[in-house]
Amino acid sequence: MEKINNLLNQVAIINKKNAEILDATGGRFNxxxxxxxxxxxxxxxxxxxxxxxxxxxxxxxxxxxxxxxxxxxxxxxxxxxxxxxxxxxxxxxxxxxxxxxxxxxxxxxxxxxxxxxxxxxxxxxxxxxxxxxxxxxxxxxxxxxxxxxxxxxxxxxxxxxxxxxxxxxxxxxxxxxxxxxxxxxxxxxxxxxxxxxxxxxxTNQDMDIKNKEEITEVLSKIENLRAAQAIYQNYSATYNYLIEKHFNPKMEEFAKQKGLEYHYERSEEQYVRFHLTNSNWQGKCWIGFTFEGNRCHYGLCNNPNVYRISEENRKTLHENLNKLDIFSRKESNWWPFYAHYTNLSLDTWENDIIKSDNFLNECKEKIEKLLIAMEGINF
Known part of the structure; x- marks a missing residue:
């Protein structure tokens, strides 16, 4: 653990120096x-x-x-x-x-x-x-x-x-x-x-070349390589830990208030994947937040091999979405409605999940509008 902490401290110092260079030169302005x-x-x-x-x-x-x-x-x-x-x-x-x-x-x-x-x-x-x-x-x-x-x-x-x-x-x-x-x-x-x-x-390449070389030099030491390997092996699990701590309890509480069941699936740097169900939907459909084709999207989902929302209900759904000013509508056999939203980044995790509830509130707003649009649909 001491070697891991030492490596993280060394890389953090280089990252801080890179951030200072960007701030001093206006490199963040874009x-x-x-x-x-x-x-x-x-x-x-x-x-x-x-x-x-x-x-x-x-x-x-x-x-x-x-x-x-x-x-x-x-x-x-x-x-x-x-x-x-x-x-x-x-x-x-x-x-x-x-x-x-x-x-x-x-x-x-x-x-x-x-x-x-x-x-x-x-x-x-x-x-x-x-x-x-x-x-x-x-x-x-x-x-x-x-x-x-x-x-x-x-x-x-x-x-x-x-x-x-x-x-x-x-x-x-x-x-x-x-x-x-x-x-x-x-x-x-x-x-x-x-x-x-x-x-x-x-594409996560916005680090100064000199700082990249410095990190490479630090990692080239065998004891640091072993520490880096341990970090890499646990990297994905860290996002699950963060979402369990900062997001899931609040989303579970929100789901209960709306009469929904919250089902968490997994997280990575770019996304949080989960879905919500309701007993009234009889297992035929669910609200999903997912990640496919390198892109985050959310919407109303059904399994066409088991059940498919009728054309009449699809029409009602889209008419209701139109009244809510949701115009970027797409659909497929699996998704009677889905829309893209911005992939997560380290900045999002820091500012909108760990330090604030911005991402949570964005998800809640999307869910609430979907629930309104689903009113009048019989399953």
């Missing part, structure tokens, strides 16, 4: 974060498309697009793509669905970028885009962009030739080269730097 540009794929797509656009307001013509392709190296398979005369489309509508970013040149060649920061794959999504892409007779390539470089699900991309790329590596590496290209365009340069910093925060 308009992308202030404006909530976190998990909305459409917003990130708009930013990337503007930078990639040869006719974009950045004034750098096709230089940023060429740099993007250069960073892909031999993985880019389209020959002699005409950068200068390419056109960029976002949310491009086709009979096979909406394409996040479509880049096409004047030689019937195309680059299709499917942008998936956290969202789940839609049914046969890449397969459908691949069918559409075959209209580009002189060559096309599908890029599957996620935060960390995940592959598409089998149902979405099985049998499709596509390239997985990530914000963590590919996009940040490209943008860092763009900073040099935009050196004489100060507004563009500083905006790109802020976006890079924002992406580093989203």
């Amino acid at each position: 308009m992308f974060r202030v404006c909530g540009v976190n998990h909305y794929e459409n917003t990130h797509s708009a930013i990337l498309a503007e930078l990639l656009n040869p006719k974009g307001t950045h004034g750098l013509k096709s230089k940023l697009l060429e740099c993007f392709i250069d960073t892909l190296g031999d993985y880019f398979t389209i020959e002699k793509f005409d950068f200068d005369k390419s056109r960029i489309h976002t949310e491009h509508s086709t009979e096979e669905g909406r394409i996040d970013i479509l880049i096409e040149d004047n030689q019937n060649k195309a680059i299709i970028i499917e942008n998936k920061i956290y969202a789940n794959d839609q049914p046969e999504q890449l397969k459908r885009y691949n069918r559409y892409a075959q209209t580009y007779k002189n060559g096309y390539q599908i890029l599957y962009l996620t935060l960390l470089g995940d592959n598409a699900s089998e149902q979405s991309g099985g049998g499709v030739s596509y390239l997985s790329i990530s914000y963590k590596e590919n996009i940040i590496n490209w943008l860092e080269k763009c900073v040099a290209i935009a050196s004489r365009f100060p507004t563009v340069r500083e905006t790109i730097i802020q976006y890079i910093n924002h992406l580093k925060q989203l």
Whole structure:
């Protein structure tokens, strides 16, 4: 235990020093974060498309697009793509669905970028885009962009030739080269730097290089490696401990007040997973807070293999949600209604779970609105 405490103290000192550097240099200030540009794929797509656009307001013509392709190296398979005369489309509508970013040149060649920061794959999504892409007779390539470089699900991309790329590596590496290209365009340069910093925060890479090296040096000692291994083995369990202490008793009390039963499942750094039941629902449905496809979402759930809420009840549910100004509605066979909400972070755990009840109150508000929307539904 002494070795673990010693290691934690050493790393804490380096972390504190990194935080002081960020504070002293204004490194925490970021308009992308202030404006909530976190998990909305459409917003990130708009930013990337503007930078990639040869006719974009950045004034750098096709230089940023060429740099993007250069960073892909031999993985880019389209020959002699005409950068200068390419056109960029976002949310491009086709009979096979909406394409996040479509880049096409004047030689019937195309680059299709499917942008998936956290969202789940839609049914046969890449397969459908691949069918559409075959209209580009002189060559096309599908890029599957996620935060960390995940592959598409089998149902979405099985049998499709596509390239997985990530914000963590590919996009940040490209943008860092763009900073040099935009050196004489100060507004563009500083905006790109802020976006890079924002992406580093989203991918947990916002520590100064010198401080990272210092932590690596500390960990390289064998006694510290053993201590780090012990910490790693208990890391996930820590979140369960925190939620049992700071969240569960209060949520259980709230559930009782609402005539619900609270069922806690598990926690990780990015989420708290739990569900609530009611005897009146006869085991047919429940309110769930879960984490799937690298994304937190909540809503009303049923098991379609056992019971499925009728279309009439679904319609009533959505009409009631509309009256409550809940417009970001989605649904599936399992989820008659679900909506995304922001993934948790260490900052959330510290400020909104440990030091305050902000996260608890947010969950309570979502539950209360769902209960109102469910009034008049017979199970």
